[in-house]
Amino acid sequence: MIFVSRPLKIILLLTGVGLGVGLEAAMTAPTGHGDIGRLVENILETYATVATVKYKGTGQIDTIITKDTNTGRSTLATEGRGAFDRPQESMYAATRMTAGGRRLAATDVYRVGEELFLYHAGLNRSPRWMRTTLTPQAIQEMRSRAPLVQERVLFTVSELEYLGEDLIDGISCIRFALTPARTRLWEWLANRAEVKRFIELGADPEKAMQGFSTVQWYAKDSLVLVRSKVRTRMLLNQESTGGRMDAGTTIDMTVASDTLFYDHNGAVDIIVPDEAKDAEFVEPSSH
Numbered sequence: 174m175i176f177v178s179r180p181l182k183i184i185l186l187l188t189g190v191g192l193g194v195g196l197e198a199a200m201t202a203p204t205g206h207g208d209i210g211r212l213v214e215n216i217l218e219t220y221a222t223v224a225t226v227k228y229k230g231t232g233q234i235d236t237i238i239t240k241d242t243n244t245g246r247s248t249l250a251t252e253g254r255g256a257f258d259r260p261q262e263s264m265y266a267a268t269r270m271t272a273g274g275r276r277l278a279a280t281d282v283y284r285v286g287e288e289l290f291l292y293h294a295g296l297n298r299s300p301r302w303m304r305t306t307l308t309p310q311a312i313q314e315m316r317s318r319a320p321l322v323q324e325r326v327l328f329t330v331s332e333l334e335y336l337g338e339d340l341i342d343g344i345s346c347i348r349f350a351l352t353p354a355r356t357r358l359w360e361w362l363a364n365r366a367e368v369k370r371f372i373e374l375g376a377d378p379e380k381a382m383q384g385f386s387t388v389q390w391y392a393k394d395s396l397v398l399v400r401s402k403v404r405t406r407m408l409l410n411q412e413s414t415g416g417r418m419d420a421g422t423t424i425d426m427t428v429a430s431d432t433l434f435y436d437h438n439g440a441v442d443i444i445v446p447d448e449a450k451d452a453e454f455v456e457p458s459s460h
């Protein structure tokens with residue numbers, strides 16, 4: 174059910190049979206979209222109509238590590254782009270990571286059905302292609318992390334605040350600030366590779382989470398997602414890890430990303446390079 178309070182905050186609660194909509198008060202939706210409850214329903218329905226999409230984005234990871242009186246800082250910049258074809262069960266993603274203008278790592282991932290091809294190059298590792306076959310569990314995990322899937326999940330478990338209209342790359346968009354329920358936020362973050370080390374260290378979500386904010390832009394006419402910005406701040410110390418870290422040691426990490434989605438339902442050509450097809454085969458994990 175959707176409850177509305179001032180100033181235009183919408184709390185979405187999923188029921189066991191889907192999303193029911195009810196309004197405690199009449200609110201004005203952006204021009205041409207009727208009431209705000211129906212607008213939210215239409216956005217959720219639109220996600221299901223997007224079969225293919227391309228994306229590109231940038232990000233930054235700021236980390237402060239303190240050990241007693243010593244403090245170290247690092248800033249990593251990321252650039253990514255990719256494409257996703259849901260009906261064909263195929264995708265492509267490229268990520269480049271730099272620090273101070275120096276490239277630290279490059280990763281390319283291709284998925285075509287059950288086949289996965291991975292390229293990685295790092296400072297201390299020679300460039301290498303590998304290929305493998307995905308297990309059913311791995312396929313399901315990749316589906317759950319596909320472009321637009323996580324953005325939709327975040328939209329459905331969040332309190333929404335309508336912020337008005339913007340022009341993004343020449344597209345008239347409506348903008349929402351999202352505040353997800355904390356119990357669902359940790360589950361959502363578990364799908365983001367840059368925060369996995371926090372989870373692996375057994376961080377308590379309530380104590381580790383220091384801040385989270387995200388804004389999403391939807392095309393005013395078609396209601397497809399056009400842009401998503403996410404910022405997360407997390408803190409690891411002895412308290413937030415249940416004593417797993419030494420006293421006096423902290424890891425303070427802020428992760429920010431800004432992603433543009435485009436060519437919704439357009440043609441997507443995902444072509445695996447020849448060198449990837451001839452790469453060493455690695456047996457899939459049984460876990």
